[in-house]
Amino acid sequence: MTLPLSSTMEFTVAVDLAVAFALGTGFGFSLERAGFGSARKLTAVFYLYDMAVVKVMFTAIVTAMTGLFLLAAVGMLDLAELYVEPTSLVAQAVGGLVFGAGFILGGYCPGTSIAAIATGRKDGIAFALGMLAGVLAYVELTPGIDGWIKANTQGEMTLPSVTGLSMGWFVLAFVAFLLFAGWGMKQLEQRFGHLRPGA
Amino acid sequence: MTHSLTGGALHTSRDTRAPAAPQPYWNPYLVGVLLGVVLLATYAVTGRGLGATAAFGAVDAWLASVVAPEHAAASVALAKYFNDGSPLLSWTLFLVAGAFVGALISGILGQRMQWTVERGPQVSDQRRLLLAFVGGFIAAYGAKIAKGCTSGQALTGGSILNVGSLVFMVAVFASAYGLAWFARKEWL
Numbered sequence: 001m002t003l004p005l006s007s008t009m010e011f012t013v014a015v016d017l018a019v020a021f022a023l024g025t026g027f028g029f030s031l032e033r034a035g036f037g038s039a040r041k042l043t044a045v046f047y048l049y050d051m052a053v054v055k056v057m058f059t060a061i062v063t064a065m066t067g068l069f070l071l072a073a074v075g076m077l078d079l080a081e082l083y084v085e086p087t088s089l090v091a092q093a094v095g096g097l098v099f100g101a102g103f104i105l106g107g108y109c110p111g112t113s114i115a116a117i118a119t120g121r122k123d124g125i126a127f128a129l130g131m132l133a134g135v136l137a138y139v140e141l142t143p144g145i146d147g148w149i150k151a152n153t154q155g156e157m158t159l160p161s162v163t164g165l166s167m168g169w170f171v172l173a174f175v176a177f178l179l180f181a182g183w184g185m186k187q188l189e190q191r192f193g194h195l196r197p198g199a
Numbered sequence: 200m201t202h203s204l205t206g207g208a209l210h211t212s213r214d215t216r217a218p219a220a221p222q223p224y225w226n227p228y229l230v231g232v233l234l235g236v237v238l239l240a241t242y243a244v245t246g247r248g249l250g251a252t253a254a255f256g257a258v259d260a261w262l263a264s265v266v267a268p269e270h271a272a273a274s275v276a277l278a279k280y281f282n283d284g285s286p287l288l289s290w291t292l293f294l295v296a297g298a299f300v301g302a303l304i305s306g307i308l309g310q311r312m313q314w315t316v317e318r319g320p321q322v323s324d325q326r327r328l329l330l331a332f333v334g335g336f337i338a339a340y341g342a343k344i345a346k347g348c349t350s351g352q353a354l355t356g357g358s359i360l361n362v363g364s365l366v367f368m369v370a371v372f373a374s375a376y377g378l379a380w381f382a383r384k385e386w387l
Contacts, residue, residue: 004246017293019244024297026237027249027350031298032305033233035224039317039331043386046379052227057353059231060238064358067239083247085346085356087363092352095345096370099338104375104382106334107317109349110251110342111298113335118299119306120314122324123331128255130335135252136259137336138343139276145344146276159360170360182228195387197319 003077028115030060037115039107039123040197046104048192049199051185058181062174069171079167087157091149106130221311238354248355250291251298252342256280257289319386330385341371 002008011019034056035041044050071077103109108116108127116124138145160167193199224230241249260280263271271277282289306312318327342348345367347356353371356364 003243005244006246013288016290017288020290020293021297021300023237023241023244023249024294024299025301025304026240026297027234027294028298028301028303029305030230030234030237030301032302032309032311033225034227034230037302037306037311040319040386041224043379043382046375047383047387052224055227056231056234057349057357059228060234060354061357063232063235064238064242064354065360067235068242068358071243077243079359081246082242082359084359084361085352085363087361087366088346089363089366092345092363092367093370095341095343096352096367097341097374099341099345099348099367100371100374101378102334102336102338102341103349103371104334104378105385106331106338107385108331108335109338110255111249111295111348111350114251114295114298115302115306116317118302120312122314122316123318123327126328126331127335127338130332130337131252131255131339132259132262133332134336134339135255135343136263138340139256139259139274143276149344149346154363157362159362159365162362167360 003071004081007078007081027111028118031112031115032119036112037119037121037124039116039121042109042112043104043107044196047195048188049195051189054185055182058178062171062178065167065174066171069167072167084156084158086153086155088149088153090152221313222309224309234354235358238358242358248351248358249294250347250351250355251295252339252348252351253280253291254289254295255339257282257286257292260286319384321384321387327385 031037035052036056041050042053045053068077068079068082072079099109106127108124110131113124113127113131117128159165159170238249241247257280260271260277260282263274263277264281264286280286280289316324316327318324338348342351345352347364347367349371352364352367357368
């Protein structure tokens, strides 16, 4: 069997959307289990008393990265078939700065606002309405930004392709960094524990 | 937990079925592995990762096609969300619909269903709702500029070591940590 499945078979629209729905169920279940349906739990990471956001994100990234690397190593998956969003350093830097402001003000990111709505958080609904308005404003009022980004794109860039080092070295480095960061985050949570609600 | 509900709790209509004691969240490293497996499965099946922002674009395109069909059909910028005339049959929108159901299942099992506003004790419900809307608007702009959000860039791109995704992640955290002091009255 060769993965990804999409490289060897053609999905019908119905199958494609059913797959999306099934994967989404696992996605949303994970987010809510982590507490990410709550803006207070999410923004706690920025006041250092609860680092769950970084722990979950980093562990998820390392898990998926390790899985992709191992599947490729045993010949079950072709890394070259995976979609890589072209890098535009200025777009991702500026977009990230803007996004971070929306995150700390709004309390959610697009995915977690869905988990918030599903569990009855009214501020999740307000955030999602803001997202709808923001995306519409972007496409209607500032269509020129897209063209400018396209003109300032470097193309596909991954750490292995840029450095020439094998993906395996980066997987090792990320695992090691996660272990070290795990220890560091524990110290932070103790140091800033007094900010925790009810502490 | 109880702290966040004081003050506003008496005035807001809370779900009468809301149980008194929500269960604790799972260990973050355990959830991280679960989320990583979902992401890995998404890659293994589709060759692409997760996303969320495009679902909002799909809903916008659908709304535009209902409210102003001629304008919507002529709009070049909305075209990418039109999905051959059926914007609601969007892959990411179905993913997000699944995420809604998954979160609902988890919330019910964990007894965390609550019709409430998440906020710190120093801010009113109304102000928090306004800030949530404004924050959503700003986050949408950021995600559109960066070509992805926490799902589409940070998680998805991060796991294949996409340089742009790693830059995005650093920028998001730098910005939010830098602004955290100014937003402290909303959360602490």
